[in-house]
Amino acid sequence: MPPNRRCAVPSEGTNLSRRSQQTIRNRILGALPPTEFAALAQSLAPVELVLGETLHRAGEPIDYLFFPETGFISALAVLSDDNPIEIGLIGAEGVAGVSVILGATASYCETMCQTGGPAHRLAVGEFKEMVARSPVLHDLLLRYVHVFQVQVSQTAACNAHHDVSQRLARWLLAAHDRSGSPELSLTQDLIAVMLGVRRATVSVAAGVLQKAGVIRYQHGHIKIVDRPGLENAARECYQSVAAEYRRMLGIDPAVVAAATLALPAA
Amino acid sequence: MAKNPKAVDLPANRLLGLLTPRDYNRLRPHLGRVPLEYKKSLYEADKKIEFVYFIETGVGSLVNTMANGQAAEVGTIGNEGLVGVPIVLGDDRAPTSIYIQVPGDGLRMPAVLFKKELARSATMQVVMLRYVHALFNQVAQSAACNHFHSLEQRCCRWLLMTRDRMQSDEFLLTQEFLAMMLGVQRPGVSIAAGGLQRAGLITYKRGNVTILDGAGLKKRSCECYGISKREFDRLLSD
Numbered sequence A: 001m002p003p004n005r006r007c008a009v010p011s012e013g014t015n016l017s018r019r020s021q022q023t024i025r026n027r028i029l030g031a032l033p034p035t036e037f038a039a040l041a042q043s044l045a046p047v048e049l050v051l052g053e054t055l056h057r058a059g060e061p062i063d064y065l066f067f068p069e070t071g072f073i074s075a076l077a078v079l080s081d082d083n084p085i086e087i088g089l090i091g092a093e094g095v096a097g098v099s100v101i102l103g104a105t106a107s108y109c110e111t112m113c114q115t116g117g118p119a120h121r122l123a124v125g126e127f128k129e130m131v132a133r134s135p136v137l138h139d140l141l142l143r144y145v146h147v148f149q150v151q152v153s154q155t156a157a158c159n160a161h162h163d164v165s166q167r168l169a170r171w172l173l174a175a176h177d178r179s180g181s182p183e184l185s186l187t188q189d190l191i192a193v194m195l196g197v198r199r200a201t202v203s204v205a206a207g208v209l210q211k212a213g214v215i216r217y218q219h220g221h222i223k224i225v226d227r228p229g230l231e232n233a234a235r236e237c238y239q240s241v242a243a244e245y246r247r248m249l250g251i252d253p254a255v256v257a258a259a260t261l262a263l264p265a266a
Numbered sequence B: 001m002a003k004n005p006k007a008v009d010l011p012a013n014r015l016l017g018l019l020t021p022r023d024y025n026r027l028r029p030h031l032g033r034v035p036l037e038y039k040k041s042l043y044e045a046d047k048k049i050e051f052v053y054f055i056e057t058g059v060g061s062l063v064n065t066m067a068n069g070q071a072a073e074v075g076t077i078g079n080e081g082l083v084g085v086p087i088v089l090g091d092d093r094a095p096t097s098i099y100i101q102v103p104g105d106g107l108r109m110p111a112v113l114f115k116k117e118l119a120r121s122a123t124m125q126v127v128m129l130r131y132v133h134a135l136f137n138q139v140a141q142s143a144a145c146n147h148f149h150s151l152e153q154r155c156c157r158w159l160l161m162t163r164d165r166m167q168s169d170e171f172l173l174t175q176e177f178l179a180m181m182l183g184v185q186r187p188g189v190s191i192a193a194g195g196l197q198r199a200g201l202i203t204y205k206r207g208n209v210t211i212l213d214g215a216g217l218k219k220r221s222c223e224c225y226g227i228s229k230r231e232f233d234r235l236l237s238d
Helices: A027-031 A034-041 A124-133 A135-161 A164-179 A188-195 A199-211 A227-234 A236-249 A253-262 B014-018 B021-030 B111-119 B122-148 B151-166 B175-182 B186-198 B214-220 B224-237
Strands: A044-049 A054-056 A064-068 A073-078 A084-090 A110-113 A117-123 A183-185 A215-218 A221-224 B032-036 B041-043 B051-055 B059-065 B071-077 B097-102 B104-110 B170-172 B202-205 B208-211
Touching: A027 A135, A034 A124, A034 A135, A044 A064, A064 A124, A073 B122, A084 A135, A084 A164, A084 A188, A084 B122, A117 A124, A124 A135, A135 A164, A135 A236, A135 B059, A135 B071, A135 B122, A164 A183, A164 A188, A164 A199, A164 A221, A164 A227, A164 A236, A188 A199, A199 A215, A227 A236, B014 B122, B021 B104, B021 B111, B021 B122, B032 B051, B041 B051, B051 B059, B051 B111, B059 B151, B059 B175, B071 B122, B071 B151, B071 B175, B097 B151, B104 B111, B111 B122, B122 B151, B122 B224, B151 B170, B151 B175, B151 B186, B151 B208, B151 B214, B151 B224, B175 B186, B186 B202
Parallel strands: none
Antiparallel strands: A044 A117, A054 A110, A064 A117, A073 A084, A073 A110, A183 A221, A215 A221, B032 B104, B041 B097, B051 B104, B059 B071, B059 B097, B170 B208, B202 B208
16 A cells, blocks of 8 residues: 555544434435435544545555545546546535445546545445445435536546636536635646646636636635636536536535535534 | 357347346347447437447447537447446436447347346346446546547547457548547548558548558557556456
């Protein structure tokens, strides 16, 4: 195991089984029928995700699934020459470790925490037992896998066709939805890695969006000033994915972000 | 193509071949043979998926269409797979479409019946979900490949993937389709294909591709060909 792999460690939070499902911000856990949730809750360990932490490595076995409560995790495709590129974002609407849901043991992508924050961790062995007993849980997770994949294929198409400012706009919207904060504090370096471009290219793209009056960009900090304008800049790459989340999961990514902010701290 | 009469009962679609005899026999009465003509749409974005298809020959393209009508291929499906992955995941539609880009034929059955059979067989679910995983791996790979790799590399990858699916060094492929699959304009394809022809790796005349030097194509292809192939081979080998 690489030395830099820190497995999110259980935090000192209350055991979930003693907390009501209403306080759960993760939408998948929140959508489970109460009896299913009660059964699953005993296997969920509260953990604190750390910025920059790698949860799963491409091609390596998955030990845990992670259900974020706030913030977001990047799914990355890694090529052998070590250039990763982001293929999707996972926030409170989802779960990291989709390969396991499909019955695979090894992850097809890398997952890395873009923000720190609380999450629920589920060991794969317990997950398999739960899924075998609960078709409702499996169905719900497969629906999530479907919308996640819609996001990944849209990203693949967007990477082939769209310029960097459009791709940056799409990324900012997805990140905004999941972070729940209009003030995204992201470094140019990080965005460059996500989009698979040079730092200077990010500056140029951010400059284009700033000139269009949709973001403010200063010292690596991005603030969204005109959300509809930004959605316009991202074109269908954002819209079609957001529509799929609404249709399949009954959730609006933007509303999830707002709800996450409105909930009292656990 | 003449078929070995003894092999008639064995599915030519390799995913069907992975099913237990019991699962396969449950699907068989519902499967009907259909020709898969060039450009045939197997399902359309945001419309109800009526049939699932098991391609036997030919190649289908999983396509995202942009607002301006430009289409980008994000994955391909051939005799190793299933057209109708959203059904396996519990949906009846998706914002992507599937078009036949290399003609052939295959089997199809109503999506509702497939869904019903899938729900009653855990062993069938395991096989189908493993395929979904291999396909996702391919799409994720495309996301990286579309961005990082040159048109020529991607063109080589695409030709090799098609050859594997067709199990033939010769196939029909229009420039229009190749352009769409690679997300470029037609002149871009002419340049890439011309380069491969001059290098003696392929001939390409009136939409007919002949691969002359597969090893040479592999050398010019990006790593993505090997990675996707490995994933599907793994799926289909155990």
